[in-house]
Amino acid sequence: xxxxxxxxxxxxxxxxxxxxxxxxxxxxxxxxxxxxxxxxxxxxxxxxxxxxxxxxxxxxxxxxxxxxxxxxxxxxxxxxxxxxxxxxxxxxxxxxxxxxxxxxxxxxxxxxxxxxxxxxxxxxxxxxxxxxxxxxxxxxxxxxxxxxxxxxxxxxxxxxxxxxxxxxxxxxxxxxxxxxxxxxxxxxxxxxxxxxxxxxxxxxxxxxxxxxxxxxxxxxxxxxxxxxxxxxxxxxxxxxxxxxxxxxxxxxxxxxxxxxxxxx
Ligand code: CIR
Numbered sequence: 001x002x003x004x005x006x007x008x009x010x011x012x013x014x015x016x017x018x019x020x021x022x023x024x025x026x027x028x029x030x031x032x033x034x035x036x037x038x039x040x041x042x043x044x045x046x047x048x049x050x051x052x053x054x055x056x057x058x059x060x061x062x063x064x065x066x067x068x069x070x071x072x073x074x075x076x077x078x079x080x081x082x083x084x085x086x087x088x089x090x091x092x093x094x095x096x097x098x099x100x101x102x103x104x105x106x107x108x109x110x111x112x113x114x115x116x117x118x119x120x121x122x123x124x125x126x127x128x129x130x131x132x133x134x135x136x137x138x139x140x141x142x143x144x145x146x147x148x149x150x151x152x153x154x155x156x157x158x159x160x161x162x163x164x165x166x167x168x169x170x171x172x173x174x175x176x177x178x179x180x181x182x183x184x185x186x187x188x189x190x191x192x193x194x195x196x197x198x199x200x201x202x203x204x205x206x207x208x209x210x211x212x213x214x215x216x217x218x219x220x221x222x223x224x225x226x227x228x229x230x231x232x233x234x235x236x237x238x239x240x241x242x243x244x245x246x247x248x249x250x251x252x253x254x255x256x257x258x259x260x261x262x263x264x
Pocket of ligand 1: 021022023064067069070086089118119120165166169247248249250252253
């Protein structure tokens, strides 16, 4: 099962309202120009990694809509339209439905009361980890487990650490058998059976990286993680995300990625 080989991505350009996005630190206010520049560098990196990219228009009514990962799960076999858990983000799903319909014949949808953010979902070849969190509830996980089962995937329900917004704020798949995780999450033992690389001291935020084909997209403020990944023989592409990080977000949040079946 291919989990980091992608041919296609959906992204959404940030609107000027992005400066009003949800965040935990009231002092950390991003600039629109800064987020836009970081988003453009990210889209360029996805294109350089070989993906064709569907760029959706900015939505001023939804400050966090640039974080399109939270609205859907996408696979070669189909897609699942999620229901983001933050009240201000719930209707973002209605703005993504049309794009999913353009790309997928088969789209499942979470129902009323079934909440899940894509940031809480980590794909590996054997299973899908789903972290219960402030955004992803039990009903959401149960519905996802059913739909993912139909798409041939097994689910392991875990707990998103209380210190982070999303499960994938603290972990990412680096290769078929290797997960990069912040030390506290690695220590829980949930990744037993995988090779786990812990982020170096002071670099927990680096775990929100994205493996895309042969490259690893990594937040440029984490040099020791970059060194650790380069030692794995992978090509590291450093990207600026300091403005995006002020919104409790990182690299994985800004795209939906999948491999088109005819390119498998
Ligand atoms: C939010 O609080 O929903 C946004 N400010 C950040 C979303 C980040 N998304 C992600 O980690 N998948």
